[in-house]
Structure formats: structure tokens, C-alpha cells
Amino acid sequence: MAILASFFLLLGWISLNAILSVVAIPLRADFTEGSLYTLSPGVRAMLQSLEEPVRIDFYYSQDAAKDIPVISNHAMRVQEFLNELVRVSDGRVEVKTIDPQPYSEGEDAAKGAGIAPITADGAGRQLMLGLVVSGATDRREGIPYLNPAEEAYLEYDISRAIISVSRQTRARVALITSMPMDSSFEPRSQQMTPPWQILAQLRTLFDVEVVAANAEKLPAKFDVLVIAHPKALGEPLLRAIDAYAVAGGRMLIFLDPYCESDAQASGPGGFGAGGGASDLGNLPAAWGIQWNPGKVVADRKYAQRVRARSEGGLATIEYVAWLMLSKDAILNKDPAFGVLQTVVMLSAGSLQKTEGSTLEMTPLIESSADSMIIDGSKLGSFADPAALLREFKPDNQRHVIGARFAGQVKSAYPTDAAGAAAPASIVVIADADLLRNEAWIQEERVGALSLGWRTFADNGSLLVNAVEQLCGKNALLSLKSRGASQRPFDVVRELQRQAEDRYRKKEEELKARIAQTQTRINELQKQKAPNQMLILTTEQQAQLQAAQSEVSDARKELRQVQFSLREEVESLGHRLMLLNVVAWPIVVAIFALAFGLRRNFWRRKVAI
Incomplete structure (x- = not known):
């Protein structure tokens, strides 16, 4: 009887699954860790608010990948996620799966859309695994390769592309900076200097309007405000920034405790020795953000190695004030920052919430525990890396270098407050030197001929990703990275x-x-005699x-x-x-x- 009951129980379970696979009954349960097959609430709201249809062309070389489990399993995961987008969007999202067979129209379409083939094995076998999102207009966003290693960011990447193509115009960015980022006239050479690559990259993706320090107001329309090393801002502009924050503004702020880009003198390695701290008035403190001008995070684990003078002459020494931060220092749960591999910072500071702050603080970048706070006066053109290393005494704390602050901010000018306050989203990075070309990118040249630029750090991606996330709808701001569907055998690895x-x-x-x-x-x-150089003694033979x-x-x-x-x-x-x-x-x-x-x-x- 018990065996018969077990048989009918199993038969009932199989029958239920078969019925649900045919009949569209809205009965779903997601028991996976991290709810891999359930869309985030913000993404669901975004899909249901789409005014125009969105099409996704998913290019996947099924035959080439059928015996590569990592690729085929990830492709299945992507296909399931796309199907869920179609279901939740009520037809606003259309998905077409294309197998780009060699020499086929599908392959030509994939290459035309920027989907590059990847080499799958040592035999030279190539396959494609990417997608293109198209809006009602001619706007298109592509993901050339859906890397299985970045599955945790799948929801964020595709949602970002959908939001981007559904915009009628490019996102607008207002930029306030005291750094010489833009093109300017050089009196010595009588020529225009090119803009920093970070600004050039920003302009390829967004409409950027530079706001002067003496401006009395912000532009009439923009999506994100970027402030990089502010100094000598007039009070009217400070009041305008404060009002924007109180009204629920979205900002990316680079506050530097010791900006080495302030002057042209060179310290160890050739960067500016500068030393001026950023100055945003009393706005950060009033909003609930604490940072310490003149105080720099020194970190031995992430210290860059530089050529500097020591007692024995020139030597390669760890310069604890210049950091090359790896993935261990970056919050992998934030999609905009989790994809970064390396970030270079020069004399970065630390961030905290002020006592009584109502903001929610999420650390994005942290030092290691092998770090300490040092005075910025020890840096600059007279910095002694060897002395800093000798005096280094870690405080065993991980200092926050970059953070996201969310919530309603308190105005620094309460008498100016007008209208209803709204939750703001403010990303603060305690370093501005990371924006310089020398910190993350290098021009390849042969004589006077430029061969292009080569990046050695992800500083540019940090800026672009953060701006892109802030430009997006609330769906992107609320997204966290998901878990991976492929679970590693942690015990085996250990x-x-x-x-x-x-x-x-x-x-x-x-x-x-x-x-x-x-x-x-x-x-x-x-010890042998000169006439016995080729003969081993008994003792040598024993040895x-x-x-x-x-x-x-x-x-x-x-x-x-x-x-x-x-x-x-x-x-x-x-x-x-x-x-x-x-x-x-x-x-x-x-x-x-x-x-x-x-x-x-x-x-x-x-x-x-």
C-alpha cells in the first residue's frame, strides 16, 4: 500500500508539471538561492512602464557550444531570463533567438550588430553568445559577449540596455570641476591641449555641459550632476547644488583630501605634487557625509611600487599613499562597481556618516585592514616613500574610500528650502586624481604617430558605470548582483x-x-688541489x-x-x-x- 501511495505521489507530481508546462496557469515558485528566476521589483515596474516596444536579438551558436557545459548552461540561463522578461512585460519586450551558423545571414547580422565570435577551445572553434537590444527609434545597445563569469550582473546589464534604448534622447550630465579636464590653450606651445580621456569618454556616451565655478545656477535640464575636486565655488552655485540634492538629485562627487593634480611639480613617479583639498563648503556635513580634508588612507596591501630615493640611492619601494585596488577592495554586489577589476587612486581619503545622519551608506570601495590614516603634509614633491614605509603602523581597519549615500538630505541652507524633499542618490569617491590620464590610461606612440590608448586600470569604467547607473531609472539604483546558477564545490576547492x-x-x-x-x-x-679539479674526493662523492x-x-x-x-x-x-x-x-x-x-x-x- 505504501509503495502504491509513493507511486501515485510521484505520478501526481509529474502530471502537475506536465499540465503547468502546457496550460498558462500563473502558479510559480522560485526556491533558488538569491531567487535567480525572479525579477527584481524595480525591473518589473520598469518593464510594465515601457511606452514603446523593445526587441532583443539573442545570438547563440548552439551547435558549437553543445559540448561546452559552461557556455551551454549559461546560454540556457540567459534564455530563461529573457523569457521571464517577455512574460512580465506583457508583450512590450520581444525576444528573437538567432543561431549564427557559419556563412549564414544570422552570422552576418551578428557581426553587423557588433557581436564578435570568441574562440571556444584550443582547436580554434568559434562561437557567439551575445545580444542586441533595439528600441522603437534607431537606438541600439549591444552586449558583445555574455560572459558566464559575470552572470551575477545579467539582470543589471540587460535592464540597463533596455532603459537606454527606451530613452528618446541621450542622457545629460552637468559637470563642475576645478581640474584642467577640458581642452584649453597652452601659451608655451601656442596650441590647444586635448581634453582628458575621462572627459572624452564621457562625451561619447552622454551630453556633457561644463558648469563654471562662478556660475549662479545649474543648467535647466540634466540627469546627473558630476562634481570633481570642487574649489572656490561661489555661494549661489553652492545653494543651487544644495537645492538639487534636497529635491532628490543624483550626484557623483569626487572629493580629494590631497589632490596631486593641483600643481605641475612632480612627486615620485611624475604625478603632480599639488596638495590642495577639495572644498564643497559645508554641504557634505549638512547632508550627513563626513570626510577629512588633508587626511589620506595609506595601505600596504594595495601600495604601488615606485622608483624613489633611499639611503642606498634609487630603489623600488612600496608607496603606501598610491593605491592599486583589486577586486577584493570593491563591493561585488553593486553592478556598477562589481565588474571593475583594478582601480588606481592617488592619496585617497576616507568616508563616514556624520553622527545623526539619516542617510543610508553603502560602502563601494574599501582599503584593506593593513592600512592607516596619515597626514597629507607628508606627501607631495618632498614625499619620502621609504620613510612612510618605516613609519607605517596599520590600525587594522578597512577604511571606506567610495560609498553610496541614499535618502533625504538635510539642507545646508534651511531658509532656501522650497518644495517637497525627495530621496537623493549620491555616490562619493574620496579621490579625484584617479580621473587623470596617468592614473589609468596610456597613449601608445611611435614617434609622432599615435597608435591609440591602452588602459591599465578601470578608472574610466568606474566613472561611466556610476553615471550610467545614476542616469537610469530607479530600477538600476535598486539592483544588486545576483548569485550564480552554477554553484562551485567550495569544499573541493578548499x-x-x-x-x-x-x-x-x-x-x-x-x-x-x-x-x-x-x-x-x-x-x-x-678545497681541492689545483691538479685535482676534475676528480671528486671520497668525501665529495659521499656528499x-x-x-x-x-x-x-x-x-x-x-x-x-x-x-x-x-x-x-x-x-x-x-x-x-x-x-x-x-x-x-x-x-x-x-x-x-x-x-x-x-x-x-x-x-x-x-x-x-
Whole structure:
């Protein structure tokens, strides 16, 4: 009876799934970690508010990727996500899946849309996995390659593209800066200097209007206000900025405690020695944002290595005030910042909320715990990297260098407040030098011929991503990165790391023992008479045999470690397979058996 009950329970479950796959019954449940198959509320609202239809062409080389699980599984995940967009949008989003077979019209269309083929294996096999989003106008946004490693940002990337093509015009950015970012006339050369690459890149994507420091008001229409190292701003402009923030403005602000771009003198490595701090008046404090002009974050873990003078002359030294921040320092849950790999900062500061602040603060970039706060007066053209390193004493705190502040801000000019306040979104980065060309990009030249620009850090992407996110609807501001559908075997990886650590340790011991043995042999060789240079003494032969035996034993130990690594991983793999294939089905069968017995018991009880 229990077996029959289990059979009918399984049959009912299969039948229910079959019915739901055919009949459009709005019955859904997402039990995945991070709700991978459920759209964020902001994205749902954005889709349902679309005024014009949006089309998504999904290019996927299905045949070429069928035996590459990483690609095929990710493509399935993308297709499921696109289907969910179509369902939620009530037909406002249309998806067309195209298999760009070699020499086909689909391949030509993909290449024309900017979808570049990638090499899938060592045999030169190529495939495509990308998409193009088109709006009612001629605006198009493409994602040339949907990288499986960036699955966590899938919802953000596609939502950003949909919002971009649904705009009737390009987003507008107002820029306030005291830095020489724009093109200007150079008296010495009697020529115009080119704009910084960061500004040139911004202008390719947005309509940028530069606001002078002595302006009395902000532009009439713009989407985002970018403020980079403000100085000597007039009070009318400060009041206009304050009013914009109180009204729910969206701002990206670069506040520098010690801006090395202020002057032309060079410090270690050739950057400006400057030293002037940004000045935004009392606006940050009134809004609830605390930062300390003149105080710089020094970090040994992320310190750049520079050529500087030391007691023994020029040497390569860690300059703890110049940071090359890796992914460990960047919040990976924020889609605009999580994709960044490296960010270079020069004498960056720290950020906090003021006491009693009503803003919600989300750290975006942090120092390591191997850091401390130093005085900016120790930097500049007279900076001594060696002295900073000697005096370095970490405070074991991770200092916030970049953060997002959200919520209603309190006006610095309460008497000017007019109209209803609204939640603002303000991204603050405690460094402005990161915008300089020298901090993130280098021009490749052959003589007077320019071959283009090569980036070595993601500073440009930081600016563009943050502006793009702030320009978007509230859907983008509320989005966090999702989990990945492919779950790594963390225990297996930990076992691998432990065994590899043991292997490396043994390898180091082996090299040290070989070096010591070679040193002993060399010393014995020096003791020989000149007429016996090619003959080993009995003592040398014994030493050599001992060394060879020592090396042989060490290599056996290394092989044993490698064997143990494979054995541990394979053993764990077998246990996991047994758990998934045998144990869980047995648990389900026991549950069904218990359910059947309980049901049979109650039936008999009722019958009695």
C-alpha cells in the first residue's frame, strides 16, 4: 500500500508539471538561492512602464557550444531570463533567438550588430553568445559577449540596455570641476591641449555641459550632476547644488583630501605634487557625509611600487599613499562597481556618516585592514616613500574610500528650502586624481604617430558605470548582483588549496635543500688541489650521493602530496555523487513511505 501511495505521489507530481508546462496557469515558485528566476521589483515596474516596444536579438551558436557545459548552461540561463522578461512585460519586450551558423545571414547580422565570435577551445572553434537590444527609434545597445563569469550582473546589464534604448534622447550630465579636464590653450606651445580621456569618454556616451565655478545656477535640464575636486565655488552655485540634492538629485562627487593634480611639480613617479583639498563648503556635513580634508588612507596591501630615493640611492619601494585596488577592495554586489577589476587612486581619503545622519551608506570601495590614516603634509614633491614605509603602523581597519549615500538630505541652507524633499542618490569617491590620464590610461606612440590608448586600470569604467547607473531609472539604483546558477564545490576547492599549499611548501623545501647541497659541493671543490679539479674526493662523492638521495626522497614526497590531492578530491566527488544519486532519492522514498503509512493508518482509524 505504501509503495502504491509513493507511486501515485510521484505520478501526481509529474502530471502537475506536465499540465503547468502546457496550460498558462500563473502558479510559480522560485526556491533558488538569491531567487535567480525572479525579477527584481524595480525591473518589473520598469518593464510594465515601457511606452514603446523593445526587441532583443539573442545570438547563440548552439551547435558549437553543445559540448561546452559552461557556455551551454549559461546560454540556457540567459534564455530563461529573457523569457521571464517577455512574460512580465506583457508583450512590450520581444525576444528573437538567432543561431549564427557559419556563412549564414544570422552570422552576418551578428557581426553587423557588433557581436564578435570568441574562440571556444584550443582547436580554434568559434562561437557567439551575445545580444542586441533595439528600441522603437534607431537606438541600439549591444552586449558583445555574455560572459558566464559575470552572470551575477545579467539582470543589471540587460535592464540597463533596455532603459537606454527606451530613452528618446541621450542622457545629460552637468559637470563642475576645478581640474584642467577640458581642452584649453597652452601659451608655451601656442596650441590647444586635448581634453582628458575621462572627459572624452564621457562625451561619447552622454551630453556633457561644463558648469563654471562662478556660475549662479545649474543648467535647466540634466540627469546627473558630476562634481570633481570642487574649489572656490561661489555661494549661489553652492545653494543651487544644495537645492538639487534636497529635491532628490543624483550626484557623483569626487572629493580629494590631497589632490596631486593641483600643481605641475612632480612627486615620485611624475604625478603632480599639488596638495590642495577639495572644498564643497559645508554641504557634505549638512547632508550627513563626513570626510577629512588633508587626511589620506595609506595601505600596504594595495601600495604601488615606485622608483624613489633611499639611503642606498634609487630603489623600488612600496608607496603606501598610491593605491592599486583589486577586486577584493570593491563591493561585488553593486553592478556598477562589481565588474571593475583594478582601480588606481592617488592619496585617497576616507568616508563616514556624520553622527545623526539619516542617510543610508553603502560602502563601494574599501582599503584593506593593513592600512592607516596619515597626514597629507607628508606627501607631495618632498614625499619620502621609504620613510612612510618605516613609519607605517596599520590600525587594522578597512577604511571606506567610495560609498553610496541614499535618502533625504538635510539642507545646508534651511531658509532656501522650497518644495517637497525627495530621496537623493549620491555616490562619493574620496579621490579625484584617479580621473587623470596617468592614473589609468596610456597613449601608445611611435614617434609622432599615435597608435591609440591602452588602459591599465578601470578608472574610466568606474566613472561611466556610476553615471550610467545614476542616469537610469530607479530600477538600476535598486539592483544588486545576483548569485550564480552554477554553484562551485567550495569544499573541493578548499581541499585543493590545502593540498596545493602543502605541495608548494614541499617544493620550496626541495629547492632550499638542493641549494644548500650545491653550496656544500662548491665549498668542497674550492678545497681541492689545483691538479685535482676534475676528480671528486671520497668525501665529495659521499656528499653528492647524500644530496642525490635527499633530492630523490623529496621528489617522492612531492608525488605523494599530488597523489593525496587527487585521492581526496576523487573521494569527495564519489561521496557527493552517492549523496545526490542514492541518498536523496532514499530520503524522498522514506518520506513518501511515511506519508503513505500515515495516510493508511488514518483511513483504517476512520473506518473503525
